[in-house]
Amino acid sequence: NAGVTQTPKFRVLKTGQSMTLLCAQDMNHEYMYWYRQDPGMGLRLIHYSVGEGTTAKGEVPDGYNVSRLKKQNFLLGLESAAPSQTSVYFCASVGPSAGGTEAFFGQGTRLTVV
Amino acid sequence: AQSVAQPEDQVNVAEGNPLTVKCTYSVSGNPYLFWYVQYPNRGLQFLLKYITGDNLVKGSYGFEAEFNKSQTSFHLKKPSALVSDSALYFCAVRDMIAGFQKLVFGTGTRLLVSP
Numbered sequence: 001n002a003g004v005t006q007t008p009k010f011r012v013l014k015t016g017q018s019m020t021l022l023c024a025q026d027m028n029h030e031y032m033y034w035y036r037q038d039p040g041m042g043l044r045l046i047h048y049s050v051g052e053g054t055t056a057k058g059e060v061p062d063g064y065n066v067s068r069l070k071k072q073n074f075l076l077g078l079e080s081a082a083p084s085q086t087s088v089y090f091c092a093s094v095g096p097s098a099g100g101t102e103a104f105f106g107q108g109t110r111l112t113v114v
Numbered sequence: 115a116q117s118v119a120q121p122e123d124q125v126n127v128a129e130g131n132p133l134t135v136k137c138t139y140s141v142s143g144n145p146y147l148f149w150y151v152q153y154p155n156r157g158l159q160f161l162l163k164y165i166t167g168d169n170l171v172k173g174s175y176g177f178e179a180e181f182n183k184s185q186t187s188f189h190l191k192k193p194s195a196l197v198s199d200s201a202l203y204f205c206a207v208r209d210m211i212a213g214f215q216k217l218v219f220g221t222g223t224r225l226l227v228s229p
Contacts, residue, residue, distance in 0.1 A: 004157070033216065040123075042204060042219040043158075050214050058216070090157055094215070101146060101165065101208065103217055105157035 002026050006091050006106035013081040013113045021076040021109050023091030031094040032074040033058075033103070034066065036087040043090065049074055081113045116141045116209040118188075120220035127195045128228050135190040135223045137205030146208035147188045148217065149179055153201045161203075164188060175199070195227045 035043040045058030047066040150158040162173025
């Protein structure tokens with residue numbers, strides 16, 4: 001029972017490079033989220049999805065794009081990485097279990113942009 | 115918009131002593147409040163939640179939280195701390211936008227339990 005799986009776990013990018021972070025959940029959850037975690041700032045919502053084929057912007061969407069082509073996968077893309085995007089990225093999902101309130105998180109992706 | 119505040123960056127406590135990690139909230143309507151814990155190099159794990167009912171909520175690993183409406187607080191507590199409780203703790207509140215729910219997190223409080 002994997003829950004929420006993120007790949008890769010670590011990555012170093014040069015400024016201007018692109019990459020895609022993959023989030024996969026096996027709980028058949030409708031809602032999926034991408035957060036970034038920075039020291040002293042908690043977790044901030046980047047983008048979210050309420051179901052397959054739908055995405056929306058969160059608090060800090062600039063410089064990121066997302067896609068949800070399959071219900072179980074939520075991809076986060078950086079088209080042209082900047083040092084300000086150095087962060088730890090977390091994916092989460094929420095489903096009808098536990099009253100539809102408990103979020104399940106992946107282990108995170110630590111991204112460094114140099 | 116809903117928000118939570120964690121006034122302490124770090125809490126230090128000796129093993130065996132009671133611990134409290136503070137959280138205050140600002141919401142319109144009835145709050146859905148949560149505590150999550152993050153161990154080093156791991157994702158966040160759900161500890162407990164308050165939606166309605168008893169003001170004292172019990173959760174995982176012996177933690178509990180007290181909802182206080184008059185003080186708009188939701189403090190996390192444990193009667194006897196363990197060294198293994200050392201971690202980063204986040205308070206969160208549910209926010210609803212156009213029928214969609216998201217979690218709004220506090221800035222986190224690092225708990226350090228010394229032997």
